[in-house]
Amino acid sequence: SSSSHSSSKLLVLKAKKEYEKWYKQNIVNIPVELLQSSTEYHDPKHCTKLPNLFDLNFNNIYWQSLTTKNRGIAYFLSAYYDNRYLIENRPMLRIISVIKEVDLPFVKYCQIWFKNEKKLIRSNVSNPITMEPFKTPLHTYILSCNVPKEYSMHIPTAVSLVEGECDLATNILKVNYNMPKDGGDKENFAICIKGIDYPHQDLSFYLVEYIELCRLMGVHKLFIYDYDSHPNMSMVLRYYEIQDQVQVIPMTIPGTRPNLHGLIHEYVKVYTHEKHVYERIPHNDCFYMNIHKYKYLAFFDLDEIMIPNEGKTWSQLINAVMKKEKRNKGSKYEPPSAYLFQGTIYNDALRQPYGWDPDIPKHMFMLQNVYRIPFNSRYPKQIIDTERNLGISNHKPQKCIGICKTHHMQPSEAYISHFRTECKGKCKTVIKDTNTWKYKEELIENVEKSLRNIGLL
Template identity: 35%
Template sequence: MTQEADKDVIAEDEELEEFPPVEENIDPLKAKPLIDWSKKLTEVETLYGLKKTIPSLPIATLLDYRFHNMRGDSNCATFPKVYELNFNNMYWQQQETSNGTFFLLNAYLDVRERNRNGPTVRIMSTMDRIEPQVKAHCQLWFDRIKEPIISEVFEYKYMWFHRWGNYRNGIPQPYILSCKIPETHWKKQLLSVSIVEDPCTKPTNMLKVHYNVPEEGKPKEKFGICVKGLTFPDVDLSLRIIEWIELLKVLGAHKIFFYEFKVHPNITKVLNHYVETGFIDVTPTTLSGFLPNEPDLNNLYLKSVGSTQFMNELVLYNDCFYKNMYRYEYISVLDIDEVMMPKQHDNWEQMMKQAVLDSIQLTNASAAVYDFRNNILTI
């Protein structure tokens, strides 16, 4: 054995000595087994745990027995139990109709001043039809009101352009469904919404209506970042993601919102670290309908059918927009290989102050959207 090899053996032995020595002559009858003695969760505690896993579920409402009792004698739309909801691929809820199937992801309350329709519920969804030929309704469930308020879906906002491909029935098409809240209920607490065809049928879906506003007394943050569903099950991009996150932090990002299909274990460790610091948020996601969601098959499918990936991205991007529209002054869409890099300023805040001034000089108004030139660097 060479001297160099001897050094390697010694080094390995020294590393082994760092571990605590194994106790000998242990009485197996007195040894304590490594068993988790945590308290067993009750059914209610288990369901409340789903608030993080499936944020669309109105858990508190579904488990409020007083709420159920109030609707026990309802003449319209019996209130469902949590086990009666129809789920699709974990994070989507499903509603069959006479002409197609809705897959529902999340619902948001839109009370923006420029919303010409007044307070509105926006529902992120897909449907396996290119043009919905069904008269759908929203059942709006308010706190301590016996029956749901019925509001017809007045808009099916298509989030796709037919020339981009996949414009055919059978493939989940991205839509935002919109229902107006009657003026008589503007000041009442809206808890959840269900999509049905017949206004008085018992729903098989119920989405929590999110209204994410800053804590009282706190202003909007400046910059929130939305990132499409990550799908890197077998590629370790952890170092690249760290560099990207830290660069965005320097430029002025307040928080990054990721959606995740499946990623390499090292990427998961990185994401978990930044979640603990509060700088990022990670939302697990799947494809709706019959599309493949087994991690490796999902990754191959999205790579081979680019238009399907883009259609799904539009649902997630809009979900991110509506989730954060009250909390951030600017929301940007970026991939993990993209950065808005100021050429004349040190950070985004300085850059956007100048952009707003330039916009007002040109049009006498600030713009609703700012577009940045894309430059591809090959290294």
């Protein structure tokens, strides 16, 4: 009957919508709509075509790969459109990649695909940005391709990396161009947190305190890369994602390294030199994800936070420092590529001889731990200017647009608080520092409210 036929059609349409929704949520770096379209792409050289979904080489869920003729291999995570005004040959495409050094020269061409252009555009891979070298098989690179001038007014939909101009691509990455909502101005501050990995340790109470403290200091959003989290921590992250204060990016390691639940945690504990290589991936992915959305990006671990001494918010701090620098340097002043901060360690071992503070809930780890060791400038952490950088390493900019200029913050201005559970023999000199207490009343109120909303209290 016609009614049953209509019902069947509706079910098919509903299933199709659910299928498309699943694709968008789970296959985030592939231009699914482009691959599902019936558009025929014209190749001026008449030698290749748009790959289909099953031409692609997938690796560890979020990666795609290219195998070269000499059996080399390159892994690709994401692609970004870079149209910053200081870029000499803008616009550029930036591809977050992990490659064996000997195989890098074989990744030669970008095949660029536009939604409304029925023609394949080619561009050479140029000026790969490498991170600090480690003695490991794989290295993190940012590959770049120039978008030809005649297409500079159009945003590419996707890009493929190939060895030969006529190769059928085995990868195709959605090109991301993330702009402020409603065409507004950039937000001031976001934090990029690399690969959290706590499969067995429940830090959910600490995580709430951390996020709420960031909010009080004027941080707009946290981008948290997640290898493996305790269920309670995942619950906290979902709560803040709904409020658009956190974005969680699921993460795996490329290649043949383990990615099973719990196993990645054991692996990076043993192979720490490889861990440092993999840390560059979320740093640079987060950087290019946000170059057009935020003025400044901070790169911290989850147990680190920058506390300003000048003012209560990061904006007050940066504005005060800029004002001071402009006054001292006059017309010679140039904004730095990055602000570098010395660090200090706070932990339970330092607090224990003094007991708990009765006015603060025991689960408020940062507010309870106000005993620290002297400052250490050996491994600074950074807040970078998104207009002036090209590549990010752990402790400083790796490559900048022009010369990398850094401003070293004095502890009297601001510093990194590194919260640990143990001291590892560095705790002979202990200093009481209650800088975080300037947020105490508001922070306790906000944390308690959020813990109740989440269902942890």
